[in-house]
Amino acid sequence: MERTVYVNGEFLPESEAKVSIFDRGFLFADAIYEVTAVVDGKLLDNDGHIARLARSCNELELTNPFTAESLTELQKEIARRNNLIEGGIYLQVTRGNAGDRDFAYPAEDVPPTVVMFTQSRSVVETPKAEKGVKVISIPDIRWHRRDIKTTQLLSACMAKQAAIKAGASDTWLIEDGYVTEGSSNNVYIVTKEGKVVTRPLSNDILHGITRAALLKMASDANIEIEERLFTIEEAYDAEEAFLSSASTFVWPVVQIDDKTIGSGKPGPVAKKLREIYLEIAKSTGISI
Numbered sequence: 001m002e003r004t005v006y007v008n009g010e011f012l013p014e015s016e017a018k019v020s021i022f023d024r025g026f027l028f029a030d031a032i033y034e035v036t037a038v039v040d041g042k043l044l045d046n047d048g049h050i051a052r053l054a055r056s057c058n059e060l061e062l063t064n065p066f067t068a069e070s071l072t073e074l075q076k077e078i079a080r081r082n083n084l085i086e087g088g089i090y091l092q093v094t095r096g097n098a099g100d101r102d103f104a105y106p107a108e109d110v111p112p113t114v115v116m117f118t119q120s121r122s123v124v125e126t127p128k129a130e131k132g133v134k135v136i137s138i139p140d141i142r143w144h145r146r147d148i149k150t151t152q153l154l155s156a157c158m159a160k161q162a163a164i165k166a167g168a169s170d171t172w173l174i175e176d177g178y179v180t181e182g183s184s185n186n187v188y189i190v191t192k193e194g195k196v197v198t199r200p201l202s203n204d205i206l207h208g209i210t211r212a213a214l215l216k217m218a219s220d221a222n223i224e225i226e227e228r229l230f231t232i233e234e235a236y237d238a239e240e241a242f243l244s245s246a247s248t249f250v251w252p253v254v255q256i257d258d259k260t261i262g263s264g265k266p267g268p269v270a271k272k273l274r275e276i277y278l279e280i281a282k283s284t285g286i287s288i
Ligand code: PDD
Pocket: 035, 181, 182, 183, 184, 185, 186, 205, 206, 207, 208, 209, 210, 211, 244, 245, 246, 247
């Protein structure tokens, strides 16, 4: 069945949606995006995604076409039109179509391009959450503004492909000897003392909305958090490892490279955080 998608103010069947070849999103990846999870017909953690969208726009001097209210209404509308109960809503804003290929930003009267679509899929009950995933480590070859959620994602695609070739689900990226994050998620280890360790916020990683929620929930549940750098060797020796994002929530990581993590099964901290996250995010979610 065709989805109804959103392009620049119009809801259209996906086969009729068009964006110009001169769009700067297409030519330069001059664009930002957000993914909001939907569970039980509710938008999860959406205020965080809207706030990060505004921040990404601000960092790139990109016109933010939305207020928090107008964007939420559009997200609800596209979810309703597609009967979306579980999955996600993808939203992209580009610097628009200046009619030619020119590196410099166009004049201010070029309106941004806005595209939205839904993805219906099981995100709560999934074998990866139940059994955990394998990851491999590879060098982090990305640019130095990873805090901005741009659509410049070729290195993430390459990383994912390397994982698939190695029979794994994802990659943990290494820079200067330390783990930064996953190809499309934030990453954590749990020490023998039960502390959750994750890299502190900086321009080196995306400031995950799920990460922020999880750290708050962990601290409310008396789980100790240490925001500091860690190496892949420390991760090999950890009690547990896990990753987070709006499309995974929490997935336990049971193998990194050829090393089994902890018991090789999803650990209690990852399981508990996934459970708490889903419970709280659903109870505070916005009904479509
Ligand atoms: N990815 N780090 C990177 C590099 C990411 O691409 C993402 C999200 C995250 C987690 O952020 P959040 O918790 O706000 O989803 C961390 C999305 C889901 C994607 O690209 O599809």
